[in-house]
Amino acid sequence: MKGWLVVTVAAVLVFLFFGAGTTYSLLTPDYVFxxxxxxxxxxxxxxxxxxAAFGAHRLHAPDRRLRADVPVFGAWLPVRDGLPGGGDLExxxxxxxxxxxxxxxIAVAWAVLFAGGLAAVIAADRVAAELLATGVRVxxxxxSVYEPARGAxxxxxxxxxxxxSRVEEIARDSGQEYHEGDPVTVVYDPADPAHVRTTVEANENQALVGFGVMLLVSGFLVLPVAASAALGWWRRGRAVAATGWRIATVTVGPDVRHAQEIEARYRDGSGIVLRCAPSLHRPGGPARRRAWIGGWGRQMVVLFPYGPDKSGPQYVPVCATGPRSQPISPVR
Structure with a gap:
């Protein structure tokens, strides 16, 4: 399963990278393919x-097989016992x-930031292209030539x-070498002579380009994770709505390489081992606590009435490592 997760994430990142590049090329007036x-x-x-679609299909294959084998969710949750569990579960x-x-x-916000980064880079390129087309050439x-350790x-x-007679600084990104005294063709805006470039160097707004690149890189890395998290919460929400909650006594294990496990014992004496899914919603340090559990298979949630660092309820996304064990002795 980890292999298909890597394939799916890599495919999404490739799609975002080439999608941004293609969109930039299509929206840039003077770009020639x-x-x-x-x-x-x-x-x-x-x-x-x-x-990416095939990888997502393969990732969800175990869920489909488990649900087909146990349509009443008995592999993960006991039957409702009718006993009060406390709290308003609905x-x-x-x-x-x-x-x-x-x-x-959050995922939509990151998508907007990613699009904003692309728009900023395109806007800077369009301003430079417009100056080249309409500016005065002299x-x-x-x-002088500057090669700073940082920056352009x-x-x-x-x-x-x-x-x-004016002297203006022009950022260069063409790779061409310059020396003091070299002739260049300058293009400037007659309404604002400080707005200049050369026929070779676009001299794009470095602050705007840097801001756009920062948003693009951040969105490129975070957007797939945010979208995956949102999809996971929707799937878990539907699973819990279908199964309801079951009260259990849980033992939270140590966080070993972010693979924290939770051992749960239901009221009928059966138990199940759950592995925390990658999320900012964590159960805290090792402890034995009372909690509710809902969902099935890889789409399960442990609900703690109180989080480790806040007074309100805390929802922790988890995946079942296997079906629950048969009852041994009721938990009192």
């Missing part, structure tokens, strides 16, 4: 999306759905604007 570039990118996008189920909605809102001379390398260029 090389022969076969656009069909190649379309093939990569289609293939990565298909691989309200807890509703709160679980609100958790799913919050996770979805001869200029490189007066730059050149300072002297050129003549109407009635004044």
């Amino acid at each position: 090389a022969d076969g570039e656009l069909p190649g990118e379309a093939a990569i996008l289609t293939g990565s999306l298909a691989l 309200a807890h189920t509703a709160r679980l759905r609100r958790t799913a909605r919050r996770a979805t809102a 001869g200029g001379t490189v007066v 390398p730059t050149i300072r260029v002297r050129f003549e604007a109407p009635g004044v």
